[in-house]
Amino acid sequence: MFDRILIANRGEIACRIIRTARKMGVGTVAVFSTADAGARHVRLADESVFIGASEPKESYLAIDKIVAAALRTGAQAIHPGYGFLSENARFRRACDDAGLVFIGPPLGALEKMGSKSQAKKLMAAAQVPLTPGYHGDDQDAARLQTEADAIGYPVLIKASSGGGGKGMRRVDRRLDFAEALASCKREAAASFSDDHVLIEKYIERPRHVEIQIFADGFGECVSLFERDCSTQRRHQKIIEEAPAPGMSDELRRRMGEAAVAAARAVAYVGAGTVEFILAPNGEFFFMEMNTRLQVEHPVTEFITGIDLVEWQLRVAAGEKLPLRQEQIMIGGHALEARIYAEDPAREFLPSTGILRHLRTPEQSEFVRVDAGADQGDSISPYYDPMIAKLIVHDENREKALLRMRRALAEFEIVGVATNVEFLSRLFACPAFVKAELDTGLIERERAFLFPEEQAPPDEVFFIAALAVLVSEADLERANPPAGNDLRSPWNARDGWRLNLADPRILVFEQGGQRVEVAIAYRGKHFDLSLAGGGISVAKARREADGRLELDLDGVVQRVTAIATGACWRIFCAGRSWAVTHVDPLETRRAEAASHGGLTAPMPGRVIALLTEAGARVEKGAPLMILEAMKMEHRIAAPSEGAVRRFFFAVGDQVTEGAELLEFEPAEKA
Incomplete structure (x- = not known):
């Protein structure tokens, strides 16, 4: 086994690899860019090396710098993670030339599977089912248009060297093909330095089902069963589960055998994933092979009890696979949700900023959080905006869904827009609950998944008012008044008035509407009321973990209220709301410029x-x-x-x- 490995990646996957390496007694070296100085993976590693500017081409895609860092720190092997250089044959060759072990497949497998069009030819020879399409080298726009016309619309344009939905477009009409082709080629060139594309028939209502395979250097190759990755946005996976719902033993066997055949066709070694399109009639077609560890590998780990990163290290070190096919069984059901810094209401646009507050569910044998960032870290515009992965496991899908919904309700993030509440709706969507899965589910269920914004319940404004009052009391304790007379009534913030009841008014804004909360101080509690509403009796105190314990009309609950300037983010009952506390001395508000x-x-x-x-x-x-x-x-x-x-x-x-x-x-x- 290796003494030390370098991880040529960042974020969640780098942290994930470090965890297993530490368990195995293997030392780790992290690399980092300017944007990632002090990032979580850097803090967790035994050593770290600065490799360049924030732009990936200057750091995480700089092969010479990464190889030099490995040699400088005495690392014997490099784990590429996923993304960046993980499927780059030139990187593998550079590792070989430097005498470093590449924790991944052989150079030949990377080269053959690195091109989707070449991979399709190999799969045809291995009798793996293929989707009808054009996989040729002639990239003339007119030729590609002709091939698309012959296939028949809708068609799918895909970057030959692509992944993660980049360089991919569905085209429903001949009229739209030229613009979609140009866009795919630009995106493919920017992401993979290769604008080669292929054209395939678009299968209506397809499922995206992939098989995790693992092979060693002694000719053994096993299937670790399937994952359903059909629930996607922008052609990118957002939810994964294992095993795939509704999968018969016979279909699982046939898909597993096809995946192993695909791996053997390229003399594969290590962890890999063979991705298939599964049609409603049960036919399946080879889509691509990912020659690396996948983002969604934890669901496979949960149902098999296998640490895939440990297997990667052992196979790369020359060991045999620890288990044979007949020894690998499916246990229970696992779900994974990707927690992204993105705004679902704005077509899932990525969000950047500092994680002012981050609280994750408590981890257990049923709940796992693979995080790439901690509270106080930044989500930059340079890299994928994933914050963490939430993975749950139970004896069946129904119980796993309950665990997932509960765990999502405990996720709290302030500082960037996130998809947490969208995921909560997705896991509660009747179509998803009934496992009516295909890659168009999100678009088809828009009415349920993107409901019209509703005003918060009155309780939210009461919580916001109590949060302001508790914060004022905290500030007073932290900064006692100057002078000797600390008991002076003039220094007290208890709402006392002489011979009259004069409630204090706190003003909040939410969704363009102003709400006034009237507060009457009653010794150890408050009377809270809204215009036209009744009175609620309330108490509040700060707990050691920063949460608020509130008593509203005899109902005690624990909530989180985080202030960022005048904006308060309230987390309550599995939801969150943003309300703004308006300064009472404010006389007018700036109006947005209107200049077209x-x-x-x-x-x-x-x-x-x-x-x-x-x-x-x-x-x-x-x-x-x-x-x-x-x-x-x-x-x-x-x-x-x-x-x-x-x-x-x-x-x-x-x-x-x-x-x-x-x-x-x-x-x-």
Whole structure:
């Protein structure tokens, strides 16, 4: 076994690898960029090496720097994690040349499976079922259009070297093919330095089912069963589960055998995943092989009891697989949810910022949290915005769903927008609960998953008012008044008035509406009321962990209230609300400037201007394209009108909220 390994990655997967390495007594070396100085994976590793600027090409994609870091620290092997260089044949070759063990598949397997089109040819030879499509090398746009027409719409354009939904578009009409092709090629070139694409028939209502395989260097290869990864947004997985619901023993056997055949066709060694499209009629088709550990590997670990990272280290060190196929069994059901810094209400746009508050569910034999960040860490615009993975396990799917919903209710994050509440709705969605799964579930269930925003219950404003009062009391204790007369009534903040009852009014804003909470001090408790409402009797105190224990009309509950400036984030009963405490001395509020501008929805880089200054455009016409986190985001005309001028050029970096262009609506143009 190795004495020390270097982890050529960051975030959650780097932390995950460190955990197993430590369990096995293997030392770890982390690498980090400018943006990740002091990040969680750096704090957990035994050693860390700075490798460059925040841009991935200057750090986590810099092969020479990573290899040099391994040699400098005496690491014997490199674990690539997933993403970045994990499936890069050039990186594998550099490790071999430097005498370093690459904890992953052989160079030949990486080269053969690194191209989706070449992989399809190999799978055809191995008699693995394939989706009808074009996998050729002729990348002329006219040829690709002709092939798509011949296949028949809808078709799927996919980056040949892609993954994670990048460089992938569904096209329903011939008219839309050229624009989608150009966008796929741009995104593929930016993400993988390769704009080669393939065209496939789009299977209606498909499920995305993948088989975890593992092979050693002695010719043994096993299937660790399947995962259902059908629940996706933007072609990217968001929920995974194992085993796949509704999977018969016969179908599981056939898919497992096909996956093992795919691995043997390239003399595979190590952990890999063979991904299939599963049609409603039970037919399945090879989609791609991921020559690395997958994000969703923990659900497989839960149902098999196998530590896949430990197996990776053992196989890379020259050991045989610890178990044979007949010794591997399925136990229970596991679910995984990816906790992202993103805003589901804004088409899942990534969110950046500092994690001002982070509280996760308590871990147990049933609940696991694989986190890549801690409270106080930053979510930067340079990398994938995943904060953590939440994984649960129980004896069946119904019980696992209950555990997942409870665990999500205990997740608390302040500082960035997150998908936590969206995930809670998703796990409660009747279609998901009944396992009516396919890759279009989220879009089909939009009415349930994206309900209209409703005003918070009165209780939320009472909690916010009590949070303000408790915080004032905390501040008073921390900063006692100057002078000797600490008992002076003039220094007390107890609401006392002479010969009259004069309730204090706290004003909050939420959703554009103002709400006033009247507070009457009654010794050890408060009377709280809203305009037109009844009176609630309340007590509140701060607990040691920072939560508030509240007594509202005899009902005691523990809640979290976190202030960021004047904004309070209230976590209560599995939900959260943001309310703003309005300064009573405020006399007027700044009005938003109205000058016909369109702003950047996130930090990013301008990669294309799709029209010219002065041009008249229709509503919805694409005006420019931003790239952020390797994904393209189109800025469209909000109405018919004219573009007066652009404020940025192609290649410019923009910050969130930056005004991108001046747009004049038709009625003014």
